[in-house]
Amino acid sequence: MKLHEAPSPNARRVHIFMSELGIECERVAVDIRAAENLSAEFLAKNPGGRVPVLELDDGTFIGESVAICRYLDSIAANSAAPSMFGHDGVSAAQIEMWQRRVEFNFLLEVAGAFRNITAFFKDRETCVKEWGEVCAERAPKALAVFDAQLAQHEYLAGEHFSIADITLGISIDFAKMVKVVELPELPNLTRWKTQIDARASFSAQ
Amino acid sequence: MKLHEAPSPNARRVHIFMSELGIECERVAVDIRAAENLSAEFLAKNPGGRVPVLELDDGTFIGESVAICRYLDSIAANSAAPSMFGHDGVSAAQIEMWQRRVEFNFLLEVAGAFRNITAFFKDRETCVKEWGEVCAERAPKALAVFDAQLAQHEYLAGEHFSIADITLGISIDFAKMVKVVELPELPNLTRWKTQIDARASFSAQ
Numbered sequence: 001m002k003l004h005e006a007p008s009p010n011a012r013r014v015h016i017f018m019s020e021l022g023i024e025c026e027r028v029a030v031d032i033r034a035a036e037n038l039s040a041e042f043l044a045k046n047p048g049g050r051v052p053v054l055e056l057d058d059g060t061f062i063g064e065s066v067a068i069c070r071y072l073d074s075i076a077a078n079s080a081a082p083s084m085f086g087h088d089g090v091s092a093a094q095i096e097m098w099q100r101r102v103e104f105n106f107l108l109e110v111a112g113a114f115r116n117i118t119a120f121f122k123d124r125e126t127c128v129k130e131w132g133e134v135c136a137e138r139a140p141k142a143l144a145v146f147d148a149q150l151a152q153h154e155y156l157a158g159e160h161f162s163i164a165d166i167t168l169g170i171s172i173d174f175a176k177m178v179k180v181v182e183l184p185e186l187p188n189l190t191r192w193k194t195q196i197d198a199r200a201s202f203s204a205q
Numbered sequence: 206m207k208l209h210e211a212p213s214p215n216a217r218r219v220h221i222f223m224s225e226l227g228i229e230c231e232r233v234a235v236d237i238r239a240a241e242n243l244s245a246e247f248l249a250k251n252p253g254g255r256v257p258v259l260e261l262d263d264g265t266f267i268g269e270s271v272a273i274c275r276y277l278d279s280i281a282a283n284s285a286a287p288s289m290f291g292h293d294g295v296s297a298a299q300i301e302m303w304q305r306r307v308e309f310n311f312l313l314e315v316a317g318a319f320r321n322i323t324a325f326f327k328d329r330e331t332c333v334k335e336w337g338e339v340c341a342e343r344a345p346k347a348l349a350v351f352d353a354q355l356a357q358h359e360y361l362a363g364e365h366f367s368i369a370d371i372t373l374g375i376s377i378d379f380a381k382m383v384k385v386v387e388l389p390e391l392p393n394l395t396r397w398k399t400q401i402d403a404r405a406s407f408s409a410q
Contacts, residue, residue, distance in 0.1 A: 047350045048310060060295060067302035074294025089279025090265060096272035105253060108313075116336075131321075131336035145252045 001025040003068075004045065005052040006032040009107070009174040010065040014052055016166050017069045019204035020084065021076040025054075035124070066099070069163055084163045091158065098149070098157040098164035101142065107171040109139035113180040132180070139181045143189060150188035154195075161196075169196050206230040208273075209250065210257040211237040214312070214379040215270040219257055221371050222274045224409035225289065226281040230259075240329070271304070274368055289368045296363065303354070303362040303369035306347065312376040314344035318385040337385070344386045348394060355393035359400075366401070374401050 003025055005011040018024065030036050030051050037049045046053045046063040054062045054071065062068050073085055086092030115121055116132025146168060149156060156164045172193065175181045196202060208230055210216040223229065235241050235256050242254045251258045251268040259267045259276065267273050278290055291297030320326055321337025351373060354361060361369045377398065380386045401407060 047353065048306060048347075056295075062295075062298045062302055064302045064305045066305065067298045070301050071294050071298035074297065089276050090261075090267075092279065093267045093272045093276035096275050097267055097269045100269045100271065101253060126339045126342075128333060128336045128339060131333045131339075134331045134333060134336075137331075142253075148252065 001057060002028055002055040003052055004028045004030050004042075004055065006030045006037070008032075008051065009170045010050075011052045012170045012173075013065045013163075013166055014054075014068050014072075015204045016170070016201045017072060017084065017163065019201035020081075020161075020166075020199075021072060023072055023076060038124070066163070082160050084161065084166070086157075086162070087160075091160070095157040095162045095164050098162075099167055101145065102156070102164060102167045102171060105142035105145070106139055107167065107174070109135040109142070110171060110175045110178070110181050111135075113139060114174075114178040117180045118178070136181050139175065140184055143184060143186060147186035147189045150192045155192070161199075165192075165196055169193065169202060206262060207233055207260040208257055209233045209235050209247075209260065211235045211242070213237075213256065214375045216257045217375045217378075218270045218368075218371055219259075219273050219277075220409045221375070221406045222277060222289065222368065224406035225286075225366075225371075225404075226277060228277055228281060243329070271368070287365050289366065289371070291362075291367070292365075296365070300362040300367045300369050303367075304372055306350065307361070307369060307372045307376060310347035310350070311344055312372065312379070314340040314347070315376060315380045315383070315386050316340075318344060319379075319383040322385045323383070341386050344380065345389055348389060348391055352391035352394045355397045360397070366404075370397075370401055374398065374407060 003014065005014070005027060006029065030042065032051065036042060037051055043049055045055070045061045048063065050063055052065060052068060054068045056062070062071055070085065073083055084095075086095045112135035113132045115125070116127045116129055117136065119127040121127075146156060153159060155161050156168055172183070175183060208219065210219070210232060211234065235247065237256065241247060242256055248254055250260070250266045253268065255268055257270060257273060259273045261267070267276050275290065278288055289300075291300045317340035318337045320330070321332045321334055322341065324332040326332075351361060358364060360366050361373055377388070380388060
């Protein structure tokens, strides 16, 4: 098993997930600034040119970081902790719900603000600064919803650590790094962030 | 169990999924044009004000259509067909991968084009026409990737019908309805679309 990757919030999500499960594998660096991910060789692995991509020993490629995590979860069935995707129908649905709220209402807005305001990928996409500003204004609003949930529950999707916590953690760190979104101080979110940052997995490289 | 809903691609995704599983439940109409989904009463059910939301008999609310489908899948364990979310680790990962490619690379682009070009929700969000045009230009490109996959496989994620097929089907129909995206004629996609449109579930209301 090999992970083809470049530094990004999505690669970090996979690293944290693997560390939580105690899984290691070979890593292959892809140079996205040099557009290596858009080469014919790479597009044969993942038609959208996205990273990370997990290559299984039989030559199967799995793209999309959440899909990679689902595969890793399936091979880690011996783990003592409840699955980070849920342990029954209701918990699986609630984790999916929170995970999607983080992705669609926060991570995508931060990414939209970053890409359109800084024009980081202007060599390969059209950037619309005004749209980046709309995204930057919307992103913090989602955090208030997460803060209210974390006032009632230890973790984002309830009483167990889940992939929704990983996604929110990497998204907030990404937002702090790219500095295009103003992040409000919210007490429950701060309590939760301190707690998850203390997990060994959050220092995984 | 009650489904709070308004006409939308996401509600249709749940209807098709339920029909495939032979599940029925009470439906409650939410008037989103009158902003009923933004009322305090509704926001207590789903803090983002989105529809559909599934209300379980114990008062639990599950928002996000894919999360609702996961829950429905868990209560339909007697179904003879393979789960529409996959029957093992690799198939679950591949379905998740294709599902995400449809959502992020096609459905979100169609929705971005629709909302920003037509300004349908201009009473509640900032619309940037230039961004809508970027989305409209990007959306068809994803279809070429799906067409190439459908040249090799009967269904989008392989040899079994899955939620990725439902998501692509409702997304294409939505794109046809809102008419802001030019849809190329692609032979494998056309073959597949004819095939899934013939399923009884795709006529479910």
